Amino acid sequence: MDQTRNQPSARKFLSWFIPVGRQVGGWAFALSRVTAIGLTFYLFLHLYVLRLLALGPGHYDEFLKLTENPIIKLGEWAVVAAVFLHGFNGIRIVLTSFGVGVTRQKQLFYGFMIAAILVILIFTVRMY
């Protein structure tokens, strides 16, 4: 008997993010995990950048000019989008964790994702 093939393995971590063969809750899980990793990365980047505030006016204002750069702006937009996707999905997880709407988790996901996309759209309009 082949004992190794088809077994759980840490090397299969990419499967968390592959939506093939996954269903609604699986997409939510993938989305939640991707945004979580992205936001954690952003959090520490943000903290690092903010040290410029302690260094004095010149450095920080120079940095703020960078935010006019379209790529940085796109990055900011991505952070905002990730926050809303993660946040709305998080509300769904909190609700279901305490038994609220747990048998309606698919509908909850669709509802919250529509809400998230609407808020992101509003933000996009305001940002650009």
Place this chain on the structure above:
Amino acid sequence: MVETWKITLRVYRQKENQESHFDDFQMDVNPDEYVLDAVERAWAFHDRSICFRHACHHSTCGACGMRVNGVEKLTCITPIREVTHNGATLKVEPLRNFPVVSDLAVDMGPFYRKMEAVGARAVLPVTEAEIENPPSKWDPDDSQYIRLSDCLECGLCMSACPIMATTPAYLGPAPLAAAQDQGLRRKPELLSIVDCEDGVWRCHSAFECTAVCPSFVDPGRRIMNLRTQVVDMKLRKLFGKA
């Protein structure tokens, strides 16, 4: 007049120590037959070396779980009509996260050991079964009736769970659901098994288990409920109210 479809059954093949591949079998099927019937037909008329597990053919034994076009299905109750169309391909693969014995047959051992570890109930009073449409009120006499538990131990949830894919140590949806079914208040010794890193806290609410469960056990809901049971017990302990 019985409808006939031409389909290609694409079967995952893997023999001891050999590389895996897929074999295609062209066959005429009645679309109202089940996927398991197509696999059995491939074995009976095309290739006697195909290994697969099956027993009851009506969703009581849980032996015939496979991945059909990538999604976990109990093949004995999955009509061909629901998963493919005339002239198309039907791909069957073994469950994920189980050791493959051969082809579509997997070793249920590790999974059954977990079910045994939580003492999953095989039979229970009818009145304790959670069913979709329970009577508004059970007759008091009904508690004498015993029924087989809803969980078929088919392993579909263990295969679909994205967390199971990376951590064999995770107890998994069905064993956690079985613990919830017994109740921590009734069986406090289960607390030490479910309240640990590999227990109830590993679930990240993907609800894939619930989506694939062929028997309406709804492991996702049960895991959520089990968490509140654990938190409730721990808070009571903390505040000295056992």
Place this chain on the structure above:
Amino acid sequence: MSKPQVIIIGAGFTGVATAHDLALRGCEVTVVERGDLCNGTSGRTHGLLHSGGRYAVKDKESAVECIDENMILRKIVPQVIEPNGGLFIALDESDLAYAEQFIESCQECHIPLEELKPSQALKLEPNINPNVLVAFTIPDGTFDPLRLALAFAGTAKHHGAKFHTFTEVESLLTDGAGNVEGIKALNRASGRSEELRADVVVNATGAWAGHITAMAGLDAPVKPTPGIMVAYNQRFVQRAINRLNAPGDGDIVLPQRRMAVVGTTSFDAENVDYIPVVDDQIKLMLERGSELIPGIRSAKPRGIYMAARPLVGGGSGRSIARTFKCYDHKETHNVDGLVTITGGKATTLRAMAEKTADVVCAKLNISTPCLTKETPLLSYRSYYTTPN
């Protein structure tokens, strides 16, 4: 002194129960099965733990076997049984006419029964046909087919039996005189053949018994008789509902988990490896099943399947007795080393095993008595938790 070696071909009900019995009596048992456990007739059984009521009128021998074994199984393997009893219900004049001999026969066979007025029956089971004329309670039950076999197999394993699944017998090994000394079997998982030798080979292949005996140049009087079962997606009743009449098509509805399973039919078949489901029989099950439980008409079929009973003896279909036969081929054909067990029903698996083990033990001069009546079985999961 080394233990006597026995090979059992087939891990259906008779195979696993015989393995359990022989392992308890101190034999070194090896079970070979071409698929996984219960992939043939046993897995696809209706799941009725017979009280014997169905056979009481026409086949008292089977009826007595059933009620005795029913009570034993309830005791030794409660983990796989819904022990909720059954009802025989009369719906027309011909059913009522059958009632008298039914009561008499059940009493003769010591099958406990109680007569219910229609109102009492409907209170117990509100979903049965409201036009019920009279009903009788009998101690029927439902079991999970695979788990019943797993419990026997797991307990056998605990006592040292070895299980080789996905292993198909290719030929019988014989001495020069045609006596059977072992088997040559193909491991379908590895693709390798191996030879296994034993003092006795037990052919427990049920409907396929003829395939094995043919390898020894013998014939077996087994008649594969398939029948259909339709499982509907709603548990209408808690008890097995039987039509109060001579056994016929679609006259039993069983509760099982969330389902109601209607069965069955009876016809002859040659190739039992794949039995296609016939549309007409599905319609028949719906018709007959909904006579017993009208709600079935609006329920959705969940699983539809065919199983081939291994009936023994002459005649055909329902006229064949449902009891079993165990042959020592030394006595029937002067071929030593081969014992064939076939016929019977799921409910009598333990009794079939006892009889077979008695025959095997007589050949091996083992005097240990059968212990299976009193030995509670381990958890069905022990089949997986016990190393092979």
Place this chain on the structure above:
Amino acid sequence: MSQSTSSTYVTAPRPDETTWIWLVKIVTGPLLIVLLIVHLIANHYVGSQPSGLMTYEDVIHYFQNPIIPAIEILFLATVVTHSLIGLRGIILDLNPSRTVLTVVNWFLSLLGVFSVAYGIWLALSIASQGR
């Protein structure tokens, strides 16, 4: 039914640990949503112009109100806690050995403490620059 030993198949339980970690994570989640809204409103509508804190001066001015560093520090502590518990959860799903997990636990704890301390220092130093 026979009882098999659970220890071989289930990692030895470490009670009184993960319940609280989970509880903290599930509570900090909604708390973060509240704090984020407060953070955004404060950023954009309190202190300077409605357009937000677009210059160094704006930020320094903004931090003069003592409630602001308090909110920001609370926000930082919550978000660091939530994200590091989440990160630990993801690493846990990679099935690390006990040793690796212990190292991870220590590393993430220290990282958390360091980040929050750094945040407090930063907030205070910004606030003090306006004086």
